[in-house]
């Protein structure tokens with residue numbers, strides 16, 4: 001059982017939860033994630049570990065209230081309550097290295113994934129520029145500005161294109177919807193700038209057994225839970241990813257209808 005330490009709505013529909021999970025907090029590294037399950041009959045969902053405090057034994061996740069499980073979490077689980085499972089840290093830590101100037105582009109709740117990455121890059125002596133956007137507001141600008149130049153933007157792909165006209169980073173990172181990461185990958189590809197992306201497909205076990213997180217990268221099948229969650233954006237088969245992500249859309253809609261007792265739009 002894992003206790004909820006605190007929670008807050010960061011901006012319209014985007015939530016931050018701090019969970020007590022000492023073993024995860026002690027081992028977490030940038031780029032890794034957890035899989036949580038709220039209760040015995042709950043589905044498993046992956047969430048990026050976007051901050052952690054080994055001293056307090058706490059890890060932070062940020063997500064948009066979207067599907068049935070995130071809706072249930074926000075509506076029924078408050079500080080002091082417990083959730084059944086927190087498994088992690090899963091996935092491969094990001095290799096930080098010394099690339100020099102790095103541009104990080106993020107949208108919506110997914111941009112929280114960029115924070116531990118930006119912090120580690122900054123600690124490693126790199127220059128970090130973050131371009132972030134949400135449809136309604138912003139969050140963690142103070143945290144980001146402690147480790148990076150941070151800019152609140154509108155359309156992420158347009159902002160990246162505009163910025164790349166003026167300067168050339170050694171590396172770009174993108175964390176957002178598949179459409180956004182695909183657009184950013186194409187923009188970088190046109191300029192021969194390497195780009196890494198955070199993929200977030202459906203996951204069940206997180207150990208390479210169920211196959212639900214399979215993606216195609218560089219013409220090869222990869223499991224995001226084992227081989228990711230970050231990949232070379234230029235090599236991702238974005239069409240195949242879109243098809244996979246939409247495979248359970250009807251089931252997800254029905255689960256929401258069952259939970260709310262009506263269509264939620």
Ligand code: FES
Pocket residue numbers: 202203204205206207208209210211212213214223224225226
């Ligand atoms: S989540 Fe099952 S193989 Fe990756």
